[in-house]
Amino acid sequence: MSSDRLPRLLALVPYLMSHPGAEVPEVAELFGLSEKQLIDDLQLVWMCGLPGHTPGDLIDVSWDGGEIIIDNADTIARPLKLGVDEASALLVALRMLGELPEFKDMDVLGRVIAKLESAAGEGAATVSAQVQVEIGAAPGAHAAITDATRRRRRLSLRYYVPGRDEITPREVDPIRVVLVDGRHYLEGWCYRAEAMRMFRVDRIVEVEVLDVPADPPAEAEPMDVAEGVFRPSESDELVELEVTPMGRWVAEYYPCEEVAELGEGRLRVTLRVRDQSWLVRLALRLGENGTVVAPPSLAEQVADAARQALANYEHVA
Amino acid sequence: MSRRKTERLLNLVICLLATHRPLSAEQIRQAVPGYDPDNDEAFQRMFERDKNELREIGIPIEVHKDPWDDDPGYRIVREAYELPEITLEHDEAAIIGLAAQVWQRASLAEAASGALLKLRAGGVRADLSPSPLELRVDTRDPAFPPLWEAVRDRRAVTFGYRRAAGESVLTRTVEPWGVVSRRGRWYVVGHDRDRGASRVFRLSRIVGAVTPIGRPGSVTVPEGVDLRAMVGYQEMGVERTALIRVRRGTCLGLRRAAQELRPGSDGWDEAELTFSDAEWLAGWIASLGSDAVVVDPPDAREAVIRRLKGALQ
Numbered sequence: 001m002s003s004d005r006l007p008r009l010l011a012l013v014p015y016l017m018s019h020p021g022a023e024v025p026e027v028a029e030l031f032g033l034s035e036k037q038l039i040d041d042l043q044l045v046w047m048c049g050l051p052g053h054t055p056g057d058l059i060d061v062s063w064d065g066g067e068i069i070i071d072n073a074d075t076i077a078r079p080l081k082l083g084v085d086e087a088s089a090l091l092v093a094l095r096m097l098g099e100l101p102e103f104k105d106m107d108v109l110g111r112v113i114a115k116l117e118s119a120a121g122e123g124a125a126t127v128s129a130q131v132q133v134e135i136g137a138a139p140g141a142h143a144a145i146t147d148a149t150r151r152r153r154r155l156s157l158r159y160y161v162p163g164r165d166e167i168t169p170r171e172v173d174p175i176r177v178v179l180v181d182g183r184h185y186l187e188g189w190c191y192r193a194e195a196m197r198m199f200r201v202d203r204i205v206e207v208e209v210l211d212v213p214a215d216p217p218a219e220a221e222p223m224d225v226a227e228g229v230f231r232p233s234e235s236d237e238l239v240e241l242e243v244t245p246m247g248r249w250v251a252e253y254y255p256c257e258e259v260a261e262l263g264e265g266r267l268r269v270t271l272r273v274r275d276q277s278w279l280v281r282l283a284l285r286l287g288e289n290g291t292v293v294a295p296p297s298l299a300e301q302v303a304d305a306a307r308q309a310l311a312n313y314e315h316v317a
Numbered sequence: 318m319s320r321r322k323t324e325r326l327l328n329l330v331i332c333l334l335a336t337h338r339p340l341s342a343e344q345i346r347q348a349v350p351g352y353d354p355d356n357d358e359a360f361q362r363m364f365e366r367d368k369n370e371l372r373e374i375g376i377p378i379e380v381h382k383d384p385w386d387d388d389p390g391y392r393i394v395r396e397a398y399e400l401p402e403i404t405l406e407h408d409e410a411a412i413i414g415l416a417a418q419v420w421q422r423a424s425l426a427e428a429a430s431g432a433l434l435k436l437r438a439g440g441v442r443a444d445l446s447p448s449p450l451e452l453r454v455d456t457r458d459p460a461f462p463p464l465w466e467a468v469r470d471r472r473a474v475t476f477g478y479r480r481a482a483g484e485s486v487l488t489r490t491v492e493p494w495g496v497v498s499r500r501g502r503w504y505v506v507g508h509d510r511d512r513g514a515s516r517v518f519r520l521s522r523i524v525g526a527v528t529p530i531g532r533p534g535s536v537t538v539p540e541g542v543d544l545r546a547m548v549g550y551q552e553m554g555v556e557r558t559a560l561i562r563v564r565r566g567t568c569l570g571l572r573r574a575a576q577e578l579r580p581g582s583d584g585w586d587e588a589e590l591t592f593s594d595a596e597w598l599a600g601w602i603a604s605l606g607s608d609a610v611v612v613d614p615p616d617a618r619e620a621v622i623r624r625l626k627g628a629l630q
Contacts (some may be wrong), residue, residue, distance in 0.1 A: 005323050006323055006326050006327060006330075006370075006374065007374050007431065008434075009323070009327055010327075010330070011431075011434045011435055011437075011438040012438070013438075014438040014439060015434075015437060015438040018438065018439070018440040030434075030437070031434070044320060044323060044324060044327075045327070047324055048324055048327045048328050048331065049328070049331060050331060050332070050335055051328075051332050051335070051348035051349065052348075053328075053350060075331045075334045075335045076330065076331060076334065078398075078399040078400055078439060079399070079400045079434075079435040079436075079438040079439045080374070080375060080376065080398060080399070080400065080435065081375070081397075081398065081399060081400045081401070081435075082400065082432050082435055082436075083374075083375040083428070083431075083432075084469060085424070085425070085428040085465075085469070086428045086429070086431050086432035086435070087432060088428070088469070089420055089425045089428040089429040089432060090413065090416050090417060090429055090432050090433075093416035093417070093419035093420065093429065093452075093454070094412065094413075094416045096419065096452070096454070097412065097415065097416060097419075097452070100450075100452075102450065103412075108406075108408045108409055108412055109412060111406075111409055112405065112409045112412050112413060112416075115403055115405065115409070116403075116413075118401070119400060119401050119403045123469075127468060127469045129495075130468050130494065130495035130496070130538065130544070131465065131468065131495060131496050131497075132495065132496075132497045132498070132544055132545060133454050133497075133498040134497060134498060134499045134500075134545055134548075136500060146449065146450060149449040149450075150449050160569060160570055160573065162570050165567060165568060165569055165570060165605070165608075166569065167569050174449075175449075176449050176450070176451050177449060177450050177451070178450075178451045178452070178453065179450075179451070179452040179453060179454075180453045180455070180501075181453070181454070181455050181501030182454075182498060182499070182500045182501030182502075183500075183501060205573065252521050265479075265485075280606070281604040281605070281606070282604065283628055284603045284604050284605075284606055284624065284625065284628050285600040285601070285603050285604035285624070286600075286624070286627075286628070287600075287603060287623065287624025287625065287626075287627035287628050288623065288624065288626070288627025288628075288630075289627065290628075291630070302628055303628070303629050303630075305606045305607070305628075306606075306625045306626070306628040306629045307629065308606065308607040309603070309606045309607040309625050310622065310625045310626065310629070311607070312562075312607055312610045313610065313618075313621075313622055313625075
């Protein structure tokens with residue numbers, strides 16, 4: 001087992017002391033262990049104790065019938081204090097929460113931060129002030145959406161899709177409101193797409209909370225946002241672009257299938273593209289700093305679009 | 318870590334916590350099972366390693382050196398070891414639960430869940446009932462963990478950095494004052510030693526490893542420094558107004574952002590848009606193709622034409 005076993009045991013024993021009769025499955029889940037691993041931990045703890053190591057010195061553990069009882073472990077009955085990293089991770093996150101409109105006027109955050117700072121010591125308070133996560137002002141629709149999600153009400157949206165430059169009406173059963181990488185999203189069952197969708201809250205042009213209870217179908221599962229919100233699908237077209245140093249931001253900004261250095265700061269990036277018109281727009285934006293290499297038909301479309309746009313400037317000039 | 322070693326370390330922690338007076342290495346050797354009773358050198362090495370491992374997980378081992386005694390004594394002082402009593406109200410516990418799930422990646426995610434586990438072990442009933450609100454902050458830049466550590470330990474760092482437009486990677490030596498996430502991107506703010514001035518660096522443009530240099534504690538963060546303002550300052554500029562012709566029924570996003578919108582008679586409307594960076598505006602308008610035309614100012618108009626010509630090739 002890994003080297004975090006000792007810290008785990010030093011938390012497990014106090015947990016069991018403060019929760020007498022805790023059940024094996026529930027404790028295993030809390031500590032991220034299988035039941036077998038937990039029993040193995042308990043067996044190990046049972047072999048340890050005060051110097052002398054006579055039966056009276058050893059920690060007493062039993063888990064008959066699945067209820068864990070621990071005794072004779074007074075020396076390690078309290079958990080180890082929080083490390084600087086541990087306390088700072090929570091403090092930075094708590095300060096970030098304070099920027100959300102939901103928590104702005106609540107004194108609860110201040111109370112938690114004060115308690116945690118006093119439990120953690122000075123180091124953590126300092127570090128956590130030096131690491132800051134700024135949340136942009138929540139878009140106007142945010143409060144109404146969060147409230148509707150809590151109350152499980154269906155929403156009627158007008159939603160702007162920049163890739164197609166359209167505003168589309170949608171009815172959505174909200175599942176949750178997510179903040180990922182500094183942006184707010186509504187995730188819910190979209191009746192227009194008949195699928196789960198993520199909506200950027202700042203692109204919701206209008207929102208109306210309907211007097212209809214949200215009733216998403218059983219298959220409406222929230223997505224795992226651990227790898228980011230945008231996950232291209234295997235069926236999307238593969239497009240190759242070459243960009244100059246000024247166009248390198250593309251590789252930072254969009255999830256790429258492949259990024260190859262071409263020397264002198266140039267890159268070849270391979271993207272999966274669902275919507276060709278989106279890529280045409282990207283290529284026009286890049287201008288001299290990007291070239292569509294493949295497929296050739298798409299390169300043609302970009303050139304056509306550029307020619308038409310340039311014609312406007314000849315007329316007006 | 319082997320099971321025997323975990324057992325030995327746990328016994329060592331219990332032994333050092335239980336004792337009121339400091340224990341010499343020899344006394345510890347007798348009291349804690351698992352140390353070599355015959356080979357002194359092997360015992361010394363193992364004991365040193367064990368002490369280091371305990372310190373690494375944050376266990377404070379106190380060393381006593383008495384002038385009349387050759388051997389130092391060791392113990393763990395309970396007050397320095399234990400999490401103080403902490404009681405949270407129901408609403409406070411719910412918020413800690415929400416905060417603990419914010420971090421997504423290894424180092425901080427582990428730290429946050431480790432903290433939550435300790436709090437629970439200490440009797441705090443953290444509420445993890447599902448909330449409709451989910452907050453995630455990513456630290457996927459490989460430069461994040463070493464910079465966090467450098468800020469924590471107040472150490473200077475060096476790293477390779479590629480500026481936005483430049484193609485060459487230059488080595489920078491920086492005394493970090495803090496790291497800030499803005500619009501989902503991480504920045505490190507600090508004193509750039511080579512330039513003798515404060516600078517802001519984007520983590521995604523750091524190339525290769527971030528190496529700490531110098532002693533921990535050697536960086537002093539200036540009193541009252543506003544990290545966010547420094548990161549924000551980068552993005553600000555003088556605001557100007559552009560006049561854009563927009564084909565009727567198109568460019569909905571631009572219309573939403575416009576400060577003013579005047580219907581025209583020839584199938585085109587006129588929009589006024591504030592901007593600070595002409596190149597940024599030109600990128601946006603170029604992306605709209607033949608549906609939008611910059612009329613004014615001339616530098617933005619030229620920038621659009623240059624981009625469109627560039628896209629022709």
